[in-house]
Amino acid sequence: MNSDKEKMLEERIDFLRTMCKLKGMRVTPQRIEIYKQVANSCEHPDAETVYEAVKEKMPNVSVDTVYRTLASLEDMDMIFRVDNQLPKARFDADKTPHHHFLCVKCNEVYDIFLESDEKIELPKNAERFGEIKDINVQIRGICNKCLQEQKNKQN
Amino acid sequence: MNSDKEKMLEERIDFLRTMCKLKGMRVTPQRIEIYKQVANSCEHPDAETVYEAVKEKMPNVSVDTVYRTLASLEDMDMIFRVDNQLPKARFDADKTPHHHFLCVKCNEVYDIFLESDEKIELPKNAERFGEIKDINVQIRGICNKCLQEQKNKQN
DNA sequence: TCCTTAATAAGAATGATTATTATTTAGTTT
DNA sequence: AAACTAAATAATAATCATTCTTATTAAGGA
Numbered sequence: 001m002n003s004d005k006e007k008m009l010e011e012r013i014d015f016l017r018t019m020c021k022l023k024g025m026r027v028t029p030q031r032i033e034i035y036k037q038v039a040n041s042c043e044h045p046d047a048e049t050v051y052e053a054v055k056e057k058m059p060n061v062s063v064d065t066v067y068r069t070l071a072s073l074e075d076m077d078m079i080f081r082v083d084n085q086l087p088k089a090r091f092d093a094d095k096t097p098h099h100h101f102l103c104v105k106c107n108e109v110y111d112i113f114l115e116s117d118e119k120i121e122l123p124k125n126a127e128r129f130g131e132i133k134d135i136n137v138q139i140r141g142i143c144n145k146c147l148q149e150q151k152n153k154q155n
Numbered sequence: 156m157n158s159d160k161e162k163m164l165e166e167r168i169d170f171l172r173t174m175c176k177l178k179g180m181r182v183t184p185q186r187i188e189i190y191k192q193v194a195n196s197c198e199h200p201d202a203e204t205v206y207e208a209v210k211e212k213m214p215n216v217s218v219d220t221v222y223r224t225l226a227s228l229e230d231m232d233m234i235f236r237v238d239n240q241l242p243k244a245r246f247d248a249d250k251t252p253h254h255h256f257l258c259v260k261c262n263e264v265y266d267i268f269l270e271s272d273e274k275i276e277l278p279k280n281a282e283r284f285g286e287i288k289d290i291n292v293q294i295r296g297i298c299n300k301c302l303q304e305q306k307n308k309q310n
Numbered sequence: 311t312c313c314t315t316a317a318t319a320a321g322a323a324t325g326a327t328t329a330t331t332a333t334t335t336a337g338t339t340t
Numbered sequence: 341a342a343a344c345t346a347a348a349t350a351a352t353a354a355t356c357a358t359t360c361t362t363a364t365t366a367a368g369g370a
Contacts, residue, residue: 026316026367047357062319067358069317083238083293087327087357101284110284122294124273129256129265130298137292138238139277143285181336181347202326217350222327224348242326242358 103143258298
């Protein structure tokens, strides 16, 4: 039962080890486990969710470690912060270029992958302001599930 | 000295009055003043900045009123929250379609206006997820001012 | 194995935002 | 124009995500 998914996760963790060494950072079990949780989830978890999941395996882990580690993983571009205009930050470990659909009703975050020929153009004027690091496209609306629930209520 | 800018601000406040009545909301001096502050600024102020500015004219205004009013102005699409991945929310009353350049060094927010022939395309798959309300393009990087400062330090 | 120092756990502190409650007032009705 | 009523407000307490402090632990090199 060593599925493709598990094999891929192992590869990603190896990459984390490499990156840590490269940046002179220690490879701690907390770092591994916290990264695992984000990398293995499609739910764009927030810090608290990660904390709860990690606590299952490491009951003594502290909230602070989770926040600190998420921040350092972000610094080394291993994970990204999903822009959600909400008080809780949410994280994503998927490095394939994609954007997000954010439901304003239920706050669910959906991944929008671009088709192979597709590319979001930068505004022509963007470069005038400085050196661009990344572009973040957030599409807000009401997701199908919530639209359906609205309809059901009306009947 | 009744400049164009002042005239335009008056028009916008009239629009606010109309919108409030339309939505059955009361037109209070606090609402007018808070909206004025956001509408009259190009700085994408945060709640505290708005609060300080409003306090000049209305010394008894409360923080809570500022937060509550900013939220209701947002609900009625009179102002928008600028996505900045920072703890303090910042607001923008400019309804002409534009995006933002956010400096990761100094947290300054710059407006990126599209040229007349320009339009940011939605990802083809975006509509699959639900009903789209708005699209938010945030470009993060280091602004010219901070780049310059970096150069100066190196010498 | 020892040593150095980065990383951690625990819990206190911070800071932005929101809730509570008594009071005021906008806008309507008399 | 006075009275009414619910929405909005001021004041302050509370909340909640996140960060800081400090003593302790452990990763990785010597």
